[in-house]
Amino acid sequence: MKLYKIKKLVSGYRVSPLLKNRTLIAIPYTNKYEPIQVFYNNKSMIINNKTPLLQQKTFPDKFGRNTNYTLFYYEWLPNDNQQKLF
Numbered sequence: 001m002k003l004y005k006i007k008k009l010v011s012g013y014r015v016s017p018l019l020k021n022r023t024l025i026a027i028p029y030t031n032k033y034e035p036i037q038v039f040y041n042n043k044s045m046i047i048n049n050k051t052p053l054l055q056q057k058t059f060p061d062k063f064g065r066n067t068n069y070t071l072f073y074y075e076w077l078p079n080d081n082q083q084k085l086f
Contacts (some may be wrong), residue, residue: 002029002036009040015055015073024054026071043078 010026011017025038025045032049055073 002034003039005039009076010073012054015057019054020072022054023076024073025072025076028035028069040076040078045074045076045078047074072085 004027004028006025011022012022012024014074015024025040027036027038027047029036035046035048038045038047039080051074053072056070057073058068061067061069
């Protein structure tokens with residue numbers, strides 16, 4: 001399982017007008033067969049193949065390496081039951 005500690009949440013309106021009432025997380029890697037655990041502000045969420053992907057965006061690398069990177073956006077829904085397990 002991959003672990004990510006994110007620094008901030010993303011307002012849905014910044015990604016798409018259709019997501020304006022949602023709070024999102026953006027992670028740079030996703031593999032639908034490997035679960036990912038995301039931590040933010042002492043709460044956690046597990047992303048697996050059943051978690052709906054809301055948006056995917058590709059950006060040019062801002063450090064001039066002539067590559068692109070892709071962010072995957074999921075709705076931030078920390079589960080209290082998951083938090084008790086860890």
